[in-house]
Amino acid sequence: MPGEQQAADDADRVAGVDQRDDEGREAVALLVDAVERARHGRERHDDEEREGDGPEAAAVATAVAVRFGGVRRGRGERGHGPSIRPSAIARNARARCRLSADAITIAGVDLRQLSVFVAVAEEEGFSRAADRLRVAQSAVSATVRNLEREWGVTLFHRTTHRVALSAEGRALLPEARAALAAAGRVTDAVDEVRGGLRGRLRLGIVQAGAMPSGVSAAAVLAAFRREHPGVAFDLRQGGSELQAEAVRSGALDLSFVGLPDERLPGLTATVLARDTMVLACRSDHPFAGRDAVELADLVDESFVELPSTWGVRIANDRAFAAAGVTRRIAHEINDMGTTVDVVRHGLAVAVVPPLFAADPSIATVPIRTGAPTFVVSLVLPAGRPPGAAARAFAATAARVAEADAGT
Numbered sequence: 001m002p003g004e005q006q007a008a009d010d011a012d013r014v015a016g017v018d019q020r021d022d023e024g025r026e027a028v029a030l031l032v033d034a035v036e037r038a039r040h041g042r043e044r045h046d047d048e049e050r051e052g053d054g055p056e057a058a059a060v061a062t063a064v065a066v067r068f069g070g071v072r073r074g075r076g077e078r079g080h081g082p083s084i085r086p087s088a089i090a091r092n093a094r095a096r097c098r099l100s101a102d103a104i105t106i107a108g109v110d111l112r113q114l115s116v117f118v119a120v121a122e123e124e125g126f127s128r129a130a131d132r133l134r135v136a137q138s139a140v141s142a143t144v145r146n147l148e149r150e151w152g153v154t155l156f157h158r159t160t161h162r163v164a165l166s167a168e169g170r171a172l173l174p175e176a177r178a179a180l181a182a183a184g185r186v187t188d189a190v191d192e193v194r195g196g197l198r199g200r201l202r203l204g205i206v207q208a209g210a211m212p213s214g215v216s217a218a219a220v221l222a223a224f225r226r227e228h229p230g231v232a233f234d235l236r237q238g239g240s241e242l243q244a245e246a247v248r249s250g251a252l253d254l255s256f257v258g259l260p261d262e263r264l265p266g267l268t269a270t271v272l273a274r275d276t277m278v279l280a281c282r283s284d285h286p287f288a289g290r291d292a293v294e295l296a297d298l299v300d301e302s303f304v305e306l307p308s309t310w311g312v313r314i315a316n317d318r319a320f321a322a323a324g325v326t327r328r329i330a331h332e333i334n335d336m337g338t339t340v341d342v343v344r345h346g347l348a349v350a351v352v353p354p355l356f357a358a359d360p361s362i363a364t365v366p367i368r369t370g371a372p373t374f375v376v377s378l379v380l381p382a383g384r385p386p387g388a389a390a391r392a393f394a395a396t397a398a399r400v401a402e403a404d405a406g407t
Helices: 004-045 055-069 087-100 110-124 126-131 136-151 167-194 219-228 239-250 311-321 336-344 388-405
Strands: 156-158 163-165 199-205 231-237 256-258 269-275 279-283 302-307 328-332 349-353 362-365 373-381
Touching: 110 136, 110 167, 126 136, 136 279, 163 167, 163 336, 199 239, 199 388, 219 388, 231 239, 231 388, 239 256, 239 269, 239 373, 256 388, 269 388, 279 336, 302 336, 302 349, 311 349, 311 373, 336 349, 336 362, 373 388
Parallel strands: 199 231, 199 256, 302 328
Antiparallel strands: 156 163, 256 373, 269 373, 279 349, 279 362
């Protein structure tokens, strides 16, 4: 019966909420352990004989456990603060996280503070983090100071020119990301039960000119927005290898990249499009009237190239190396529009996706043998389950790419 099927579906979704809630509490417990390890390591560095169970280390671990797991404060035999050793505190916190359905929201982690810590770490500055979070810089600075005071560790080294993670901060960052991701999955599951996706996706994109014909990040975003208007986006543009690493580390939820499979360890990739690249040169260049060229014909040409972490450049490097041809790179530019201008003015030639060279003053010439193939994929982390919004976006991207390929 339709009603019975609907009830069964609802029960499955609720079970998914319970599973994600368990994952969230476990992630919070792992963060407790990470704080303990970071603090313990600092104490051991200061005084190896203390073994991390001195009054300061225990006080910090207890403060964190109280925050994350609701551990009661106590006094030690010598009056040195809590009598519970840090490892026991972490176990207590984990148990509380598992037992209490509300651990993440009332006895657990302050997700807003964690978000600020992660933003400062990823942006490498308080001002940029404030811009990203759309809050005042003073609020970001105060939040980090409060975290450092409560956890008893220095999260960042600050100078007049830069902000860098401390050793403790580096140890805590992946666990903080995991806790935020787990909390996000709980929210996603609840939204699924309620009948609508919400939240924010951190999406990596590459420049439009570097996308194969038939793939448009804007088209995918538009299609997704029509289906899921409650999901907002943080878009970050960059080279494919840097974007892939950001997905692996948790700095991005998913990303478009132009890399072959062997350059995507730790990621799940869905291929959206492939393009055979062409030679782009000024319309009055000697090669402009040819039916095709060989890579060996280009040995005396000056090239304009994208940075070595960009997908187009990686495909070119592989193709020229396979052909045994060393090309002369006269210009390296991290902007597609400027690259077009360099070719348009006859300063260099380029090997690019056909769409990139769609300019009347630029001639495109096929490469007869061993032409580079540029592949664009959408990648998600393989080691952790994506949220509902990320899964939905991946499905939309595959559908849009398939529809474009058929036109």
